[in-house]
Amino acid sequence: MPVYHFDVARPIDLHTHSNISDGTESPAAVMRAAAAAGLGTIALTDHDSFDGWEQASGVVAETGVTLIPGVEISTQIGRASVHLLGYLVDPNYEPLRDELATIRESRLGRAEKMVARIGADYPLSWDDVLAQAEPGATIGRPHIADALAAKGIVTDRSAAFDTILHWRGGYYQPHHAPHPITAIKLVRQAGGVPVLAHPGSRGRPAMRDGNLAELIAAGLLGVEIGHRENDDINRGLLRYAARTNDLIVTGSSDYHGTGKPNRLGENTTEPDQLQRIIDAATGCAPYYAPAAPSAFGA
Secondary structure, three states: OOOOOOOOOOOEEEEEOOOOOOOOOOHHHHHHHHHHOOOOEEEEOOEOOOOOHHHHHOOHHHHOOEEEEEEEEEEEEOOEEEEEEEEOOOOOOHHHHHHHHHHHHHHHHHHHHHHHHHHOOOOOOHHHHHOOOOOOOOOOHHHHHHHHHHOOOOOOHHHHHHOOOOOOOOOOOOOOOOOHHHHHHHHHHOOOEEEEOOOOOOOOHHHOOOHHHHHHHHOOOEEEEEOOOOOHHHHHHHHHHHHHHOOEEEEOOOEOHHHOOOOOOOOOOOHHHHHHHHHHOOOOOOEOOOOOHHHOOO
8 A cells, every 4th residue: 555645534625715816714724624624635726826825834733734735727718717726836937927927917907897897887896895805815706796795785705606797797807818728738847737627617618629638638637526516427527538548536625715605525535646646746745744654544
């Protein structure tokens, strides 16, 4: 049996968000929530940002939860949104850092335009949105949703996305996002491991028209199959693709605190699949939680 340096007796959740992007809890609070949920390992994968890694890694010893540093990159195929998870990248690799900065700046400009359009019809201002975000956070539609809820315009974040913020709602604005092939190459160049996030959601653009085969040819190493937005049919299709292409298979919660109903550990990753990610990465290392040797595989 292989020797693991993370706790294999407790579940592994490789997709979580803090208030650095669109979660509602600080990176440290996410780690503490993971410990309270009985998890042994999580990945912090804020949208287009590495900024939560330092705070999260600072409580690894306190929580006993191993941290896999990660990022969720906003990409597009045509006008369709596709998300790419990048694990254990070198956070100092400038081409990737520059692309993430461009995405964040574009998201900010998009958010301001959307708020201006919404504000013409509803009592919403940019200051209302800023009040819902931590300083330095990547401002996006979730913060607009929270502001709409705080003003009583909608009941909650989910209701905002189903109505005013839906792309059919009349207020949607596009933002810069690279093609996933570009993001895959940047993650690989940064020594990281690219895994396609919830490929069965949002009309599954990454799975249509031969797109998945193209992403695999470009260097995609894994697919997130265990996710509440992948239905049974799409999970079956993804399992077949993973078997035939020897892809890493992950399962995750996509936790956002109170920002989404997703709960920590509702989908998890097998230890051997996490080890494949660690073995393939050269960009940075996990922050391993100290534990008795008996907690690890022998």
